Amino acid sequence: MLAPDVVTALTHLAAEAEPAGLLPARQQMALSLGWHIVLACFGVAFPAMIFTMHLIGIRRKDPVALELAKRWAKVSAVLFAIGAVSGTVLSFEMGLLWPGLMGTYGDVLGLPFAFEGLAFFLEAIFLGIYLYGWGRMPPKRHVLMVLPMAITGVVGAYCVLAVNAWMNAPTGFRLVDGEVTDVQPWAVLFNLQTFVQFAHMWVGAYMLAGFTIAGVYAVGMLRGRRDAHHRLGFMVPFVFASIAAVSQPFVGHVLGFGLDERQPAKLAAFELAETTESPSPLRLGGILVDGEVRYSIDIPYLGSLIAMNSPDEPVPGLDTIPEEDHPPVNLTHLAFQTMVGIGTLLAAAVVWFWFQRRRGRDLLERRWFLRFAATAGPLAVIALEAGWVATEVGRQPWIVYGVMRTPEAVGDYSASLWWLLGISTVVYTAMTVGAVVVLRSMARRWRAGDADLPSPYAPEVPEVRA
Incomplete structure (x- = not known):
C-alpha cells in the first residue's frame, strides 16, 4: 500500500502531465478539423471537375455538360x-486552444497561415466571378x-498541410535556452515532408469529392x-476518383519511407x-491487451516488406521506445x-x-454496382477521417514531434472549453442540416426544370411584342 505522501505526489504528477483543459481541447479540435476537412476536399478537387465539365460543354457544344458545370x-x-x-473557426481555435504552441512558434508558422488566408480570399473572388459570368462573358x-x-484551392490546402507536416517533422528554427531563434518560415513551406504529405492529402481529396459526386448520380440512376445528364454527371x-x-x-507508400x-x-x-x-509480419486487425497482441491475423514477412522495403528487416517495436x-496504440x-x-477496396x-x-x-x-458506387463516397470520407486520426493520434504525446508535448501547448481554462465544445457541436449540426436542406432544395428545383431561384428584388422585364 502506498504511503499518503506518495499518493499525493503521484496525483500532482498526473495533474501536471495532463492539464484539465487537454481533453476538451482535443475533442474540440477533432470536431472542427474532422468536419472542415471534408469541405476542404471539395475546395481542392471540385474546381478541376467543374473546369473539365465546362470544357466538355464548350468543345462538344453539349448543353448537358454546360448545365452540369453551372x-x-x-x-x-x-x-x-x-x-x-x-x-x-479553426483559425481562432489554433490560438485559443493551443496558446503554448502559437505563442512559442507563431513566428515560424505565420507565413503559411498568411498565404492560406490570401488563397482563401482569391478563391472566393474567382468563384463569384465564375458564377456571375454565365451568359455575360465569352x-x-x-x-x-x-x-x-x-x-x-490547392495553394490554401498546401499551406495548411505545410503546418501539419512541420508538426510531424519540425524545421526552420533553432531553440536556444528555450527561445526560438533563427526563424526560417520558408523552410516550413518547402519542407520535403510537406510535398509528400500534401500529395497524399491532394489525392485523397479527389477520391472523396469524386466518389461522393459520382454517388449522387448513382442514386439517381438507381431511381x-x-x-x-446522370451518366455524364x-x-x-x-x-x-x-x-x-x-x-x-x-x-x-512513399509517404511512409523513413517513418x-x-x-x-x-x-x-x-x-x-x-x-x-x-x-x-503484417498484422490484420488485432488490438494490444496488457502488452500482448490479440485477435490479429498475421501474414509472415509482409510487414517488413511493406513498411521497411525489405523481406527481413524488422519493424522497430514499441519495446524499443520509452x-x-x-x-494510443490501438486507436492508431x-x-x-x-x-x-x-x-484498397476502392482501388480494386x-x-x-x-x-x-x-x-x-x-x-x-x-444495380449492384450502382449501390456500391452510392456507398463509395461515405467510404472515402471514413478513409480520410481515419487517415487523419492515424496521423494525429500517432504523433502523440507530441504536438510538435520531439520538441513540444501536447500538454505543454494547451490553455488552462477547461470549464470554458467544455462550453465551447457544446456550442460548436450545436452550430456544426445546424450547418450540416442547413447544407443538406439547401442542396436537396436545389436538386428538387433542377429536376422540376427551374434553373434559378426567382428574386423578389429583380427589375421587371418588359414583355417584348413581335
Missing part, C-alpha cells in the same frame, strides 16, 4: 460558404475563371434516371509491433488499417469497373 458551381458556392465558417474566357479557383467525377484511388497506395527514423513509435503503432521481430512516448493501429483497407473496385468496361460490359446497368 449547377456544380452553385453547389460549390454553398459548400464554400459553409467551409468559410468552419475554416475561420465562353472561352469564362471557363478560364475556374483555373484560379483550382489553383488557390430510374438513366439519362445523359457520374462519369466525369468517377474518372477523377479512379485515377486518385489507383494512385493513392503508391503515394501513401522508422522520423517517428518510430507511430510506425510501431501502425504495424501493432509490440516487440521487434525479424522478419516482421513508454511515456507511446501513442485500427485507424490506419481502416484507411488502408477502404483505400475502380480497376474492376474499367476492366469490365474495356471488355464491353457497362456496369452502370448493374
Whole structure:
C-alpha cells in the first residue's frame, strides 16, 4: 500500500502531465478539423471537375455538360460558404486552444497561415466571378475563371498541410535556452515532408469529392434516371476518383519511407509491433491487451516488406521506445488499417469497373454496382477521417514531434472549453442540416426544370411584342 505522501505526489504528477483543459481541447479540435476537412476536399478537387465539365460543354457544344458545370458551381458556392465558417473557426481555435504552441512558434508558422488566408480570399473572388459570368462573358474566357479557383484551392490546402507536416517533422528554427531563434518560415513551406504529405492529402481529396459526386448520380440512376445528364454527371467525377484511388497506395507508400527514423513509435503503432521481430509480419486487425497482441491475423514477412522495403528487416517495436512516448496504440493501429483497407477496396473496385468496361460490359446497368458506387463516397470520407486520426493520434504525446508535448501547448481554462465544445457541436449540426436542406432544395428545383431561384428584388422585364 502506498504511503499518503506518495499518493499525493503521484496525483500532482498526473495533474501536471495532463492539464484539465487537454481533453476538451482535443475533442474540440477533432470536431472542427474532422468536419472542415471534408469541405476542404471539395475546395481542392471540385474546381478541376467543374473546369473539365465546362470544357466538355464548350468543345462538344453539349448543353448537358454546360448545365452540369453551372449547377456544380452553385453547389460549390454553398459548400464554400459553409467551409468559410468552419475554416475561420479553426483559425481562432489554433490560438485559443493551443496558446503554448502559437505563442512559442507563431513566428515560424505565420507565413503559411498568411498565404492560406490570401488563397482563401482569391478563391472566393474567382468563384463569384465564375458564377456571375454565365451568359455575360465569352465562353472561352469564362471557363478560364475556374483555373484560379483550382489553383488557390490547392495553394490554401498546401499551406495548411505545410503546418501539419512541420508538426510531424519540425524545421526552420533553432531553440536556444528555450527561445526560438533563427526563424526560417520558408523552410516550413518547402519542407520535403510537406510535398509528400500534401500529395497524399491532394489525392485523397479527389477520391472523396469524386466518389461522393459520382454517388449522387448513382442514386439517381438507381431511381430510374438513366439519362445523359446522370451518366455524364457520374462519369466525369468517377474518372477523377479512379485515377486518385489507383494512385493513392503508391503515394501513401512513399509517404511512409523513413517513418522508422522520423517517428518510430507511430510506425510501431501502425504495424501493432509490440516487440521487434525479424522478419516482421503484417498484422490484420488485432488490438494490444496488457502488452500482448490479440485477435490479429498475421501474414509472415509482409510487414517488413511493406513498411521497411525489405523481406527481413524488422519493424522497430514499441519495446524499443520509452513508454511515456507511446501513442494510443490501438486507436492508431485500427485507424490506419481502416484507411488502408477502404483505400484498397476502392482501388480494386475502380480497376474492376474499367476492366469490365474495356471488355464491353457497362456496369452502370448493374444495380449492384450502382449501390456500391452510392456507398463509395461515405467510404472515402471514413478513409480520410481515419487517415487523419492515424496521423494525429500517432504523433502523440507530441504536438510538435520531439520538441513540444501536447500538454505543454494547451490553455488552462477547461470549464470554458467544455462550453465551447457544446456550442460548436450545436452550430456544426445546424450547418450540416442547413447544407443538406439547401442542396436537396436545389436538386428538387433542377429536376422540376427551374434553373434559378426567382428574386423578389429583380427589375421587371418588359414583355417584348413581335
